[in-house]
Amino acid sequence: MFGSGAMTNSIPEIENHDIIFVIGSNTTETHPIIGLKMKKAVRRGAELIVADPRKIDLVRFSSVWLQQRPGTDVALLNSIMHVIVKEDLIDKKFIMERTEGFASFKESLLAYTPEEGERITGVSREDIIKAAFLYGNAVRPGIYYTMGITQHTHGTENVYAIANLALMTGNLGRESTGVNPLRGQNNVQGATDMGCIPDFYLGYQKVTMPGIRQKFEKAWGIHLSDTPGLTATEMTRAALEGKIKALYIMGENPVLSDPDMNHTIQALKKLDFLVVQDIFPTETAELADVILPAACFAEKDGTFTNTARMVQRVRKAVEPPGDAKEDSLIIVELAKRFGVDMTYDIIEDVFREAGNLWPALAGINYRRIAKNGLQWPCPTHDHPGTPYLFKGAFPRGKATFTAVQFRPSDELPDHEYPFLLSTGRHLFHYHTGSMTRRVDPINRVSPCAYIEIHPEDAQTLNVREGDAVRVSSRRGTIEIMVLVSGRPAKGVVFIPFHYREAAANVLTNTALDPISKIPELKACAVRIERVETSPK
Amino acid sequence: MVTLKIDGQKVTVRKLSTILDAVRKLDIPIPTLCHHPELSPFGGCRLCLVEINGSPKPVASCTTFARNGMDVTTTSPRLEKLRKTTLELILSDHPKDCMVCERAGDCKLQELAYFYGIRENRFGGEQRVYEKKDNNPFIARDMEKCILCGQCVRICDEIQGVGAIDFAYRGLRTKICPPFENDLNCEFCGQCVAVCPTGALTGKMWDQKGRQNFKEVDTVCPYCGCGCNITLHIWRNEVRRVSSKEETLNEGWLCAKGRFGYGFIHSPDRLKKPLIRTAPKDISAFPIHQTNPPLPPFTKGGRGGIHPSSFSLHPLSSFKEVSWDEAFDYIANRLKQIKENYGPDAIGGLSSARCTSEENYLFQKFFRAVIGTNNIDHCARY
Amino acid sequence: MDKDILIKVCTGTGGVASGSKEVLETFKGTISSAGIAASFSERCSAQRVGCRGFCAQDVLVDVIINGEKTTYKHVKPDMVGKIFTEHILNGTPVAEWIVDKDYHTFHQKQTKVVLSHCGEIDPEDIHAYRAVDGYKAAKMALTSMSSQEIVNIVKNSNLRGRGGAGFPTGLKWELGLRIASDIKYVICNGDEGDPGAFMDRSVMEGDPHAVIEGMIICAKATESHHGYIYVRAEYPLAVKRLQMAIEQCYEAGFLGKNTFGSGFDFDLKIFQGAGAFVCGEATALMRSIEGKRGMPTPKLWRSAEKGLWDRPTVLNNVETFANIPRIILRGADWFMRLGTERSGGTKVISLSGKVKNTGLIEVPLGVTLREIVYEIGGGIEGGKSFKALQTGGPSGGCIPEELLDTEVDYESLALAGSIMGSGGMVVLDETSCMVNTAKFFLEFTQSESCGKCTPCRIGTKRMLEILERITTGRGKEGDLELLEELGHYIRATSLCGLGMTAPNPVLSTLRYFRDEYEQHIRNKKCPAAVCRDLITYSILEAVCTGCGACKRVCPADAIRGVRKKPHRINTELCVKCGTCFDACKFKAITKV
Known part of the structure; x- marks a missing residue:
């Protein structure tokens, strides 16, 4: 890849793309405002390529819709790239000056003819060629993806394939031109930036890299561990194996959000000690030994960093209820009990400390972002921030092509479990629903869980809209209401994971991408049966 | 570029700018009710009329291109008379219930009526009478207050790309409504509410929750990663409304969650005290259904996940409320004990993409520097 | 063999409504029926043609034998047999069914360019x-x-x-x-x-x-x-x-x-x-x-x-x-x-109202309105006097007698306060109330307003309400000024032509027939006795024979009287339906 996991462009640049390639992102529902910017671009003449197994709303605005079979993205992208090479739509100058490994990578595409692409993905060769021409000839194209790309056992390969596509056409490092993973949560970028990942300190500084640990030990005045930690999914497994004894969960709800709910619950039950710090008594909190009441976004000061690396001010508007405390105060208090002083006067001191340890934030302070945010990297106080990344160079010098081959998903439909289940969000609810399911009007428009089934499948299963079906995978069973819909392809079903009473993650597979450790939430095999009693 | 004269002042604007653009550039006040800079020109309210030297009739400045050498007058006794008549006509078919209207104080029509001093109206006559019957949970639609500016129709079509509403009927009974006058059934982004110049479209949850004298706090939306800028309207330590300003990265647009999904902040379910478990885990933990045991009756929305248990309403059945000191001591002792027995790497921390960056920094620092492990992650992968 | 006998039947919408399809079929049936020599049938052709304009006399049928044209009016299927035997077979036209002078004066002053094929050729071929x-x-x-x-x-x-x-x-x-x-x-x-x-x-x-x-x-x-x-x-x-x-x-x-x-x-x-x-x-x-x-x-x-x-x-x-x-x-x-200096060609006009000859006409631009009303139209029906000519459809205006020498073209009509519009002309005589006429047209435009711009949506409605007030006796001083102000306001500020021209009927009648408006407001009287709320029916005792016809038809039981003695109308009970007025054979009932 070519650097850190963030959007290379900024949100206002979206409207100036001439081609937008959305793959594995139901943007208008998961990132509605970015969706609006895409529609604006289309209104201004841009053409939209949508690659999604479901007929998402953006398809209405697209010039071409590639309905690939779930989990076949690598084959789709490789065959698009095959056409781009064949038609000589590559950017030779960019490849020569800024990349390496093109020659061997080019070889790897040979097998992925449009015909082969069609065979694997189900997308017609004409559409593959059309998409290749659209993207290959674009002047200011942007690629957008989310979990539809990453939540696969071959998610890293998917991302590599996207990177290859952008690199071979030189579509990086310019205004309104780039690769943009859309982050799903308000501050997932900030949490990652700040080092809440096991292998990096803040600013993507590797825990194992010589010199880095020493820098942090010096700054924090304490000896630090040199072993990389476990990822969340690995922690769950380690808990089940008895290797992790205690977990401290701040503001997360893995029971609903993680794959294979039964597995997660067993793991959490097995812990000696579980602390859950949250604003609501979540499903995870039910398994805790201690529950700590936290303040929500409106009750504290600080910053959120959006998916486009923009650091923006969060301001306290109201007091937290009861004895609830800001998370920062809780951590500082707890540290005191361990004899470590982490106190600060104002919360901006914490941000400043982070800026001292990561130059990309050094130029940002609360005064500068009082009205509008700034995008990192912003190394100095007179730096205007960086709307788009990789202008002129990549952080590692040259970017490398990584040849990737199509590999099927971990679990494919078979005789016993004939349907392919994909999970995700919809417009009205958010993530595990701990917030939105407590908002009355939202519950009124979106009260209950459903499974989207293609009309022909519904006919075969002899179910109608509103009927109940039993959905089972190798991991569990739920019963859920049917929504007959033209959105999924035949043989593919979709369940939003917001609903605890029919939790999609009872069914999902814990198989991980070996590199990113992201579970394969977008594809698992299920069986669907009609339930005789219809829901009241 | 085009250069023209407005009220004697020279101004240069880009080609294909309207006269109104040029007028706005000079910051000359000119009333409008149907104009929105992001939407296609409409020309419905007829308030922005101006005179162009040499043309006998006034023209709507919002729908006339500025041309080189134009000599434009934005105000004259004749124009003001025409504008006043327009306002009188609009008000002759508008409920006069500003005292209880949600928009009072934030209403463009009210503002113009005030500036034009329309105390009495020369026009009476028929007024539209509509039943308020839209049962959607978000948007209150009081079509008697609608002045047919069409901004809601255009924003829904042009910005949101949905087209949930349009004009129907003719003459005085022209009305904006969803197809067949059904209840509104759309994405409920509320963009239409944001641009409505009168009290025709308002948030249902705003009703009787206060109009003015809000404390406004600018912050960032707590939902997805777009990072939309929002403004919280606070009254007595309570978030009563959410809006967004036009000069933000999201241009004032929001989605249903961002605009209307703030109710959770003051939910009675909020955790208010530290809680320590009293009942053993196996008993209190909720049942997860395997395939074998018979399933309980099917409730709306399905089963097989976690049952709507009484936990969220009565967490105290298995927990007791404690003081912060008690909680901190308890946690510290247990963690120290585990660290002593199994080493720091037997402890893990899951941070939150919902918390601030500062909190995340402190959390990872706590785990790395205080606990002594790199077992720290968050849900970036889900 | 040449078809030297042509029968042309008008099959425009007007003709069809009067039964021209049946007429045409009957002609065709007659031509091919037994008893007609095949050699003769072959010389005949009955064909449909488009509208020739004089719809009031439909079904119009031309019989052309060797280029000589005879036109019949009001033809019904049962008349076909006689026309066929007497005229086509034996050469003697059926005199009593032939169109009269009107038909010819109607056409004489016209110049047919656009309509030259209408009524002449088969439009479906x-x-x-x-x-x-x-x-x-x-x-x-x-x-x-x-x-x-x-x-x-x-x-x-x-x-x-x-x-x-x-x-x-x-x-x-x-x-x-x-x-x-x-x-x-x-x-x-x-x-x-x-x-x-x-x-x-x-x-x-x-x-x-x-x-x-x-x-x-x-x-x-x-x-x-x-x-x-x-x-x-x-x-x-x-x-x-x-x-x-x-x-x-x-x-x-x-x-x-x-x-x-x-x-x-x-x-x-x-x-x-x-x-x-x-x-x-x-x-x-x-x-x-x-x-x-x-x-x-x-x-x-x-x-x-x-x-x-x-x-x-x-x-x-x-x-x-x-x-x-x-x-x-x-x-x-x-x-x-x-045409004229500024506009070439002709204009097709639909002439209707209180003239003798109504229908579709085509005149060269530049003819005067008087020529249209009195020559083509044949003057006012029933010996009444001319009052106004409404031109240009619902968005047009009314032109009074003194301006009848205005030429038909875009500018002259505009100068007279009306418009050419698409070419409708309605002749109004002394029995037309100008306030009511204006109201009629405004009612139409008002209800057809798309509702987009304020002046047209609300302004025309308010104008209409004032007119309703005036025609029902609730008009007040200042109403006319308000009407004029609103009219000019709407004309100046509306978004499209519909709105801009909507006040024309009101403004032009206010300009030429202001006294009629004033009569409605000040004296609560409708001079043309049209506005129902302002009419009073009464019986002239000197003329009334006491026949009782009025009493029998009165739906409100408002007429009293002894047989052979003058009757009386109780104005309190009278609903002003006018039935008695029509029923009286002695013109003993007045309406003022």
Whole structure:
């Protein structure tokens, strides 16, 4: 890849793309405002390529819709790239000056003819060629993806394939031109930036890299561990194996959000000690030994960093209820009990400390972002921030092509479990629903869980809209209401994971991408049966 | 570029700018009710009329291109008379219930009526009478207050790309409504509410929750990663409304969650005290259904996940409320004990993409520097 | 063998309504029936033709023997036998059924250009049209003329848009030609919405090929390859005949790819409107074709720059297009000289109201209104006196006696406070109340307002309410001034032509018949005795014979009286229905 996991462009640049390639992102529902910017671009003449197994709303605005079979993205992208090479739509100058490994990578595409692409993905060769021409000839194209790309056992390969596509056409490092993973949560970028990942300190500084640990030990005045930690999914497994004894969960709800709910619950039950710090008594909190009441976004000061690396001010508007405390105060208090002083006067001191340890934030302070945010990297106080990344160079010098081959998903439909289940969000609810399911009007428009089934499948299963079906995978069973819909392809079903009473993650597979450790939430095999009693 | 004269002042604007653009550039006040800079020109309210030297009739400045050498007058006794008549006509078919209207104080029509001093109206006559019957949970639609500016129709079509509403009927009974006058059934982004110049479209949850004298706090939306800028309207330590300003990265647009999904902040379910478990885990933990045991009756929305248990309403059945000191001591002792027995790497921390960056920094620092492990992650992968 | 006996039956909408289909069938049946020698039958041809204008006398039938034409009026199927035996077989026309003098004076003053084929040829037969030089002009235009040449001829002809506004057609085409675009459109506006107007309908029904030919020529002149004819769905016969004509043209190679073998492509489709008056407005019409609500859009761009689907579009009215083939064939000079200095050609007018001869007429621009009313129209019916001529449809105005020498053209009519509009003319006599007339027209425009702009949506409604007040005796001082102010306000501020012209009926009647308004307000009287709330019925005791006829018909039981003695009306009970007035044989009942 070519650097850190963030959007290379900024949100206002979206409207100036001439081609937008959305793959594995139901943007208008998961990132509605970015969706609006895409529609604006289309209104201004841009053409939209949508690659999604479901007929998402953006398809209405697209010039071409590639309905690939779930989990076949690598084959789709490789065959698009095959056409781009064949038609000589590559950017030779960019490849020569800024990349390496093109020659061997080019070889790897040979097998992925449009015909082969069609065979694997189900997308017609004409559409593959059309998409290749659209993207290959674009002047200011942007690629957008989310979990539809990453939540696969071959998610890293998917991302590599996207990177290859952008690199071979030189579509990086310019205004309104780039690769943009859309982050799903308000501050997932900030949490990652700040080092809440096991292998990096803040600013993507590797825990194992010589010199880095020493820098942090010096700054924090304490000896630090040199072993990389476990990822969340690995922690769950380690808990089940008895290797992790205690977990401290701040503001997360893995029971609903993680794959294979039964597995997660067993793991959490097995812990000696579980602390859950949250604003609501979540499903995870039910398994805790201690529950700590936290303040929500409106009750504290600080910053959120959006998916486009923009650091923006969060301001306290109201007091937290009861004895609830800001998370920062809780951590500082707890540290005191361990004899470590982490106190600060104002919360901006914490941000400043982070800026001292990561130059990309050094130029940002609360005064500068009082009205509008700034995008990192912003190394100095007179730096205007960086709307788009990789202008002129990549952080590692040259970017490398990584040849990737199509590999099927971990679990494919078979005789016993004939349907392919994909999970995700919809417009009205958010993530595990701990917030939105407590908002009355939202519950009124979106009260209950459903499974989207293609009309022909519904006919075969002899179910109608509103009927109940039993959905089972190798991991569990739920019963859920049917929504007959033209959105999924035949043989593919979709369940939003917001609903605890029919939790999609009872069914999902814990198989991980070996590199990113992201579970394969977008594809698992299920069986669907009609339930005789219809829901009241 | 085009250069023209407005009220004697020279101004240069880009080609294909309207006269109104040029007028706005000079910051000359000119009333409008149907104009929105992001939407296609409409020309419905007829308030922005101006005179162009040499043309006998006034023209709507919002729908006339500025041309080189134009000599434009934005105000004259004749124009003001025409504008006043327009306002009188609009008000002759508008409920006069500003005292209880949600928009009072934030209403463009009210503002113009005030500036034009329309105390009495020369026009009476028929007024539209509509039943308020839209049962959607978000948007209150009081079509008697609608002045047919069409901004809601255009924003829904042009910005949101949905087209949930349009004009129907003719003459005085022209009305904006969803197809067949059904209840509104759309994405409920509320963009239409944001641009409505009168009290025709308002948030249902705003009703009787206060109009003015809000404390406004600018912050960032707590939902997805777009990072939309929002403004919280606070009254007595309570978030009563959410809006967004036009000069933000999201241009004032929001989605249903961002605009209307703030109710959770003051939910009675909020955790208010530290809680320590009293009942053993196996008993209190909720049942997860395997395939074998018979399933309980099917409730709306399905089963097989976690049952709507009484936990969220009565967490105290298995927990007791404690003081912060008690909680901190308890946690510290247990963690120290585990660290002593199994080493720091037997402890893990899951941070939150919902918390601030500062909190995340402190959390990872706590785990790395205080606990002594790199077992720290968050849900970036889900 | 030559058909030297022609029977032409009018089958316009008016004719069909009077039973012309049956008449035509009966003629055909008679011709081929047993007992008629086959050799004779072969000389006869009974054919349908379009409307010739004098619909009041339908079914009109021409019998032409050896070029000698006899016209019968009010023909019914049972009259066919007699006409056939006496006239066609034996050569003696049936005198009592022949049209009278009126029919001829009606036609004498007319100059038929657009209507020249209506009533003469079979509109459903492309060969009939080709036989009268049809598609010659189009072929010429496509095979031997440049776009600019066509534009020049149209410019020189002084042809102006017949839809109402009178924009010079040649200029419009030139703009359309000058703007480059891969897609351009030609649209024919056949959304004739004025109540009582049927000019365009008659042309579309009676001579559909002329409209299509005009559009083909326009397509060539503006280099457009796509056309629409926008017809209201309420004109089923016009839609049917246009559809047939279009199909015939595709078959003949006059439409589609490589038209007339010239390499030029032109596709033409019919779009049926849903009958909103405002869709006759060009921008609203284009929105309607786009599938949107028919609402006028601001004219930031001219249609020739950005029209249908934001592409350059030339839009003309049916009559305008129908003129084009004639201009190409006979030259710009001929056409120009037909009209006045500023407007060439003729205008089709639907003449109705209180004149003797009503119907569809065509006059050269520049004839006076007086000629139309008194010569073509044959004067006022029933010996009453003329009061006003309402021109231009619901958006037009009323012209009084003293201005009857006004010439028919765009500028003169505007000067007189009215408009040419699409060409409707309604003659009003002394029994018409001008306030009520104004109210009638305003009611129409008000209810047809698209509701987009404030002046038209609310302003016309408020004007109407004031008029309602006045006609029901609740008018007050200041009302007229308010009406005038609102009228001028609406005219100055409305978004589209519908709104701008909506106050015309009120403003023009206020200008010429202000005293009638004042009578309504001050004396609570309607001088023409039309406004029901202001009428009083009474019985002239001197004339009343006491026959009791009035008493018997009174639905309100308001008339009392002893037989053979004068009766009386109890005004408290009287509902002013006027039944007694009509029932009295002795003119003993007055209405004031």
